[in-house]
Amino acid sequence: MMLERTNTAEIALHLSPGLVDEDRLVLCDLDGCLVSEGRAYADSAAFLDACGDRLWLVSNNSTHCAADLSAALAAGGLTVPASRILLAGEQTLVHLAQLYPGARLALFASPAMEAEASRLGFRLTTETPDLALLCRDIQLTLERLNSMAALIHGGAEFWVANTDNAHPGHKGQPIAETGALIAALRAMLNRVQYESIGKPHPHLAALALAKSGVNAKDAVFVGDNPATDGAIARAIGIRFIQLQRKGVPA
Template sequence: MASRDEVECWLTDMDGVLVHENQALPGAPELIRQWQDQGTEFLVLTNNSIFTPRDLSARLRWSGLEVPEERIWTSALATADFCRSQMPGGSAFVIGEAGMTTALHEAGFIMTETAPDYVVVGETRNYSFEAITKAVRLILGGARFIVTNPDATGPSAEGVLPATGAIAAMIEKATGKQPYVVGKPNPMMFRSAMNRIGAHSENTGMIGDRMDTDVQAGIEAGLHTVLVMTGISDQAEIDRYPFRPSEVISGVHELLHSEPYEVEI
């Protein structure tokens, strides 16, 4: 896609784009209202699979953002959507939280520890050696290995925490089986999100703060990519990669009733 004026639908990351440390970033509440007032189709995306869209909608409201739950697309929803497309009415053993189990239940899946079709590993703060051992044995017994997202660490007030990717790596090492990762940077997450709102790659934009997930997946999905500098990326981070976003802006406030333009990097 050549320019922003062709964008009719938007996908946007959450942390570092709309919110930071549970506070709305400048322009984020106004941008959500602008999209709603204009009837623009959009979804807020997150690789976090712990929470349901209803939970996340409430958390965003506390941050000062009014985002309806139907406008939130998580890696848990994308994973459940993928599993349903592959094996409707299947079964799964899940290492994860309510966001993941709820999504699979709503997709028609049965949760079981007996010969499941899938072992699904998502984000949780309650990993147990017993559950990891069971996952290893089920995968060795023939269950397909699915991971919601590849993030090896996550943030906390006390510092970094081991996240989905780290636990998945342990299971992969023990089984010799490589998981299929549904969330970013897999462009499948974007494609499932676009299917949700009836969007097409040629008229959809993606706003993110990470080159290695948001921008990479957006480019691979054929989207107009917008990198904001309110998250983890800086010019040095941009220079590390052989690809470039369509635009680089200081924050989402620049998208408010603005004229389209391109940024040279």
């Protein structure tokens, strides 16, 4: 185990059960930590097995829902039950459903997120919606981008699942995230105002603490991005381990 302490984080070069063996709750990021472009790192399965039900996945993923992500991870040899997966996109939908039950929603997202929004009771439309939500829209076209910009320009209440510009690919190359789509909107509109409960907002980590019943002093967050993972750890007062991988997935 290689572990280096800084003023703000503990730096690790790979996942090792010894990093978290004294913690009652292990919050872990997904992309760049356990997987890259859907492929597991060589040390991920052993780490998950050692953590067992102490581990909760806390990710800014806004393409999947917990159930389908759990199934996809299992197909790759990683076991994380859907009940212990908190994703920014899905949890934003849950949050908005509580604030605005039955609302008219303009949703720019994957088909899986559209299905979840309908299940939660939203009426999906781009015609005079009550609010608009941007996730990592894998269906993005110029027509959809123009529609989104028109809604924002018209004053629609705008939410985004997360503000990450990118996540790391197999060779460390950037893979476009929701923040890159926000940048495109800014290029069109100059100013874009929005709300978000994705990392670094403390909502997801606080939800994990509440659901697990574990105190912050007994928890740790393992992530690769100090601007999001490190910030959310600081916001709720838990230890942060920054993972700085050098290799690529197995």
